Amino acid sequence: MVLSQKDKETLLSNLQLRFKQHMERHKEILWNEVKTKLEGNPKALWSLHQMEITGGEPDVVGYDLQSQMYLFFDCAPESPIGRRSLCYDADALASRKKFKPENSAVALAETMGITLLNEAEYKYLQQLGNFDTKTSSWLQTPATIRNLGGALFGDFRFDTVFIYHNGAESYYAARGFRGVIRV
Numbered sequence: 001m002v003l004s005q006k007d008k009e010t011l012l013s014n015l016q017l018r019f020k021q022h023m024e025r026h027k028e029i030l031w032n033e034v035k036t037k038l039e040g041n042p043k044a045l046w047s048l049h050q051m052e053i054t055g056g057e058p059d060v061v062g063y064d065l066q067s068q069m070y071l072f073f074d075c076a077p078e079s080p081i082g083r084r085s086l087c088y089d090a091d092a093l094a095s096r097k098k099f100k101p102e103n104s105a106v107a108l109a110e111t112m113g114i115t116l117l118n119e120a121e122y123k124y125l126q127q128l129g130n131f132d133t134k135t136s137s138w139l140q141t142p143a144t145i146r147n148l149g150g151a152l153f154g155d156f157r158f159d160t161v162f163i164y165h166n167g168a169e170s171y172y173a174a175r176g177f178r179g180v181i182r183v
Helices: 005-021 031-039 042-053 090-095 105-112 119-127
Strands: 058-064 069-074 136-139 150-157 160-167 175-177 179-182
Touching: 005 031, 005 042, 005 058, 031 042, 031 069, 042 058, 042 069, 042 105, 042 179, 058 119, 090 105, 105 175, 119 136, 119 150, 119 160
Parallel strands: 136 175
Antiparallel strands: 058 069, 069 179, 136 150, 150 160
């Protein structure tokens, strides 16, 4: 869970480039302050590296004054390609009798050290650009829905953010998940 020096340098370089290319996502945040926080948090760097290598294109999208943490969301235009064809969670995976996917979104996110975006975070992300115009992304699902076998996902179609439901055991080649990490 610790990056090599080369991987750390490559990741920080990619994050800095993306930060500069998309200043509209973090208007009043300074890269040097973000970098300082990152360099002091090897676990977060490892998680961001996992986001990066699975196609998430993580970027800073805000700063939480209360916790004094930067928020990194997956900002790839479409749901990260290395995190698709997953059912929602371990219970959903266990319930499948045939054609099981390799993993679940919740389990993979946990392994990566991130959490799925919730509905509010997903809608916030959509204010920063048009994401998931051809794909969809699983979202954190309230227990009241999950206990009944469902799970939420979102996408962007017809100039509108849609939040839908599906059976948690379902999976599709065009559905992945987007994560968040707080640093």
